[in-house]
Amino acid sequence: GQQLNQSPQSMFIQEGEDVSMNCTSSSIFNTWLWYKQDPGEGPVLLIALYKAGELTSNGRLTAQFGITRKDSFLNISASIPSDVGIYFCAGHRTDSWGKLQFGAGTQVVVTP
Amino acid sequence: AAGVIQSPRHLIKEKRETATLKCYPIPRHDTVYWYQQGPGQDPQFLISFYEKMQSDKGSIPDRFSAQQFSDYHSELNMSSLELGDSALYFCASSLRAGSSTGANVLTFGAGSRLTVL
Numbered sequence: 001g002q003q004l005n006q007s008p009q010s011m012f013i014q015e016g017e018d019v020s021m022n023c024t025s026s027s028i029f030n031t032w033l034w035y036k037q038d039p040g041e042g043p044v045l046l047i048a049l050y051k052a053g054e055l056t057s058n059g060r061l062t063a064q065f066g067i068t069r070k071d072s073f074l075n076i077s078a079s080i081p082s083d084v085g086i087y088f089c090a091g092h093r094t095d096s097w098g099k100l101q102f103g104a105g106t107q108v109v110v111t112p
Numbered sequence: 113a114a115g116v117i118q119s120p121r122h123l124i125k126e127k128r129e130t131a132t133l134k135c136y137p138i139p140r141h142d143t144v145y146w147y148q149q150g151p152g153q154d155p156q157f158l159i160s161f162y163e164k165m166q167s168d169k170g171s172i173p174d175r176f177s178a179q180q181f182s183d184y185h186s187e188l189n190m191s192s193l194e195l196g197d198s199a200l201y202f203c204a205s206s207l208r209a210g211s212s213t214g215a216n217v218l219t220f221g222a223g224s225r226l227t228v229l
Contacts, residue, residue: 031216042116042202042220043155088154092216097208098143098160098167100218105154 003027006089006103013079014111021106022073023089032065032072033090033100043088047074079110114138116221118203124227125193133188133224137205143167144186145218146178147202155202161186162208190226198228 006023013019023032031050035043047058049065049072056063062075072091076083089103117136125131137144143162147155157170161180172178175193180186190197204218 033217035220040200040223040225042204042222045217045219048217090218096168097216098145098162099157099170100145100204100216101157102154 003101004089004091004103006106008106009104010107010109012109012111015079015081017079019076019079019083019108020073021087021089022071023091023103024071025091026070027093028069029072029091030069030094030097031092032063034061034063034072034074035088035090037086037088037105043090046087076108079108081110081112083108084110116203116205116219118201118221118224120224121222122225122227124229126229127193127195129193129228130189130191131193131226132190133201133203133226135186135188135203135205135221137184137186137203138219141184141205141207141219143206143208144180144184145204145206146172146186146188147204147220149200149202149223151199158188193226193228195228198226200225 033048034046037043047063052069054065060077086105088105090100119134145160146158149155158172159178160167164180176190178188200223202220202223204220206218
């Protein structure tokens with residue numbers, strides 16, 4: 001079953017607006033990764049987080065590793081049309097370095 | 113920079129046939145992962161290898177098997193194919209080094225799309 005709860009499932013926003021999505025779990029994670037996937041392509045890494053409380057930015061993207069190590073959020077500021085895609089959170093649990101678990105994804109649609 | 117190479121990109125098979133997917137990880141990466149992604153789904157973990165030994169196992173059917181070879185490339189073998197096996201199959205690789213920065217960041221290939229008719 002889904003061990004990472006990602007929300008929202010989808011977002012329809014206007015160009016220039018900010019986007020926020022998050023992932024929660026009942027388990028503790030050692031790493032949180034955020035990926036973006038375009039149709040028919042492989043997921044592409046956006047941000048990697050390694051320590052509880054860590055706040056990392058990559059251009060207009062900002063992500064944080066929750067203090068409890070059970071959650072993470074991703075913000076996109078001033079969205080542009082090329083931000084369209086599916087965003088996945090993913091993480092390694094403390095007892096499972098060989099398995100990266102994914103959330104269900106957030107579909108982002110940006111309208112001009 | 114070299115990426116994860118998967119082949120073939122597209123594959124069409126009939127039910128009950130066999131398929132083999134290949135993956136060439138990023139040089140010096142010591143861990144290879146296989147994922148299956150159905151339409152509108154998130155990637156589902158199948159299996160991973162660390163230094164050519166099976167590391168973790170996910171929801172991989174018994175009809176599927178995988179291995180990692182001495183040159184670190186990996187193959188996913190799927191037998192007795194069913195319609196439900198139609199999906200995108202991703203290979204990813206990473207460097208496993210505990211929690212040091214840059215470690216355990218999976219780089220994904222472009223995927224192999226399997227269609228079972």
